[in-house]
Amino acid sequence: MKSKDLQSVVLSKYEKGEGPTKIFRDLNGTLCLHTIKRWCKMIGQSGSIQLLKPPDYPRIVRTKGASEKVTHCLQRKKPISTRKLAGDLGISQASVQLMLREDLGLKTYKKVVEPMLTDEHKGKRNTFANWVRTNFRKEETMNIFFSDEKMFDIDGVYSSQNDRVWAVDRVDADTKGGIKPKRKFPQKVMVWLGVCSKGVTPLVIFDNDSVDHARYTQEVLPVALEYGNKVLGSQ
Incomplete structure (x- = not known):
């Protein structure tokens, strides 16, 4: 159950007159009793549960400059692993993976093996396709x-x-x-x-x-x- 859902349940039960201990038992340990008491106190004072958001600390690893370096490395045709990227940037491999997935929105794909076609092969395929379109309904x-x-x-x-x-x-x-x-x-x-x-x-x-x-x-x-x-x- 998400935090917003838990807040709604606690608010609803408290407004019905249930105390923190009763709410704690009904939630079967999903929330600790101390948290429920703190939320009930908030409801009693302001009528709602208002949680403080954690402060936004500046990034020191997944910075814009690091993302630009990763993007530049990926634009090369030579493949590179996340381990090699981490070594080049001096950060952990987990940070590189988070940067690729969350910051750059990238996903990994397997290489697809297909026949190598020359210009002659492509020309013959186009000729055959045009012949079929012309001669067959x-x-x-x-x-x-x-x-x-x-x-x-x-x-x-x-x-x-x-x-x-x-x-x-x-x-x-x-x-x-x-x-x-x-x-x-x-x-x-x-x-x-x-x-x-x-x-x-x-x-x-x-x-x-x-x-x-x-x-x-x-x-x-x-x-x-x-x-x-x-x-x-x-x-």
């Missing part, structure tokens, strides 16, 4: 069929950044599943899947990871053709 684009293959192994997917275990020490973490066993040569399987505006196709699972054009023609194309005729109609 909107309703025709709903019949476009996409497919892809993905290799999976029996060890599963593991993210060292997000898969965490909360524990008191390393031994406790290990007993709670903190060890991820990984085979040197795990068994793998390739899976094919198609998707369109109407849904997804049945999975095509290959027995081994060796897939050539012959297997693709014999095992994948019949599934894609049957599903396409079923949901999109015979083209």
Whole structure:
């Protein structure tokens, strides 16, 4: 319960004729009896609870100059850690983090990995997009069929950044599943899947990871053709 809410409760109870001890018991220790008595005294004298605000001391660490230095460091393309910033400014790492979040309103973001595109790649993509816009109407684009293959192994997917275990020490973490066993040569399987505006196709699972054009023609194309005729109609 916030301080303003507690003040309202104490004020309401006091106006109903309840004494400090009764209010203290009703709040079940949320406020100490001394504070309740002090608030009741304020209400009796002025009719309200008026708390003094703490004095505003000038900042000596998170100053405007320090914020400008941090902003200048962040504008460089070379990444820098909060620990390095703290060392350069001669302040604590916690102060740097508060400066970044509260003073500058910044948040941390992970780098996004994406394919490196050359100007030639971008030009080809623009040409293809313009070709689609010129040769296909909107309703025709709903019949476009996409497919892809993905290799999976029996060890599963593991993210060292997000898969965490909360524990008191390393031994406790290990007993709670903190060890991820990984085979040197795990068994793998390739899976094919198609998707369109109407849904997804049945999975095509290959027995081994060796897939050539012959297997693709014999095992994948019949599934894609049957599903396409079923949901999109015979083209």
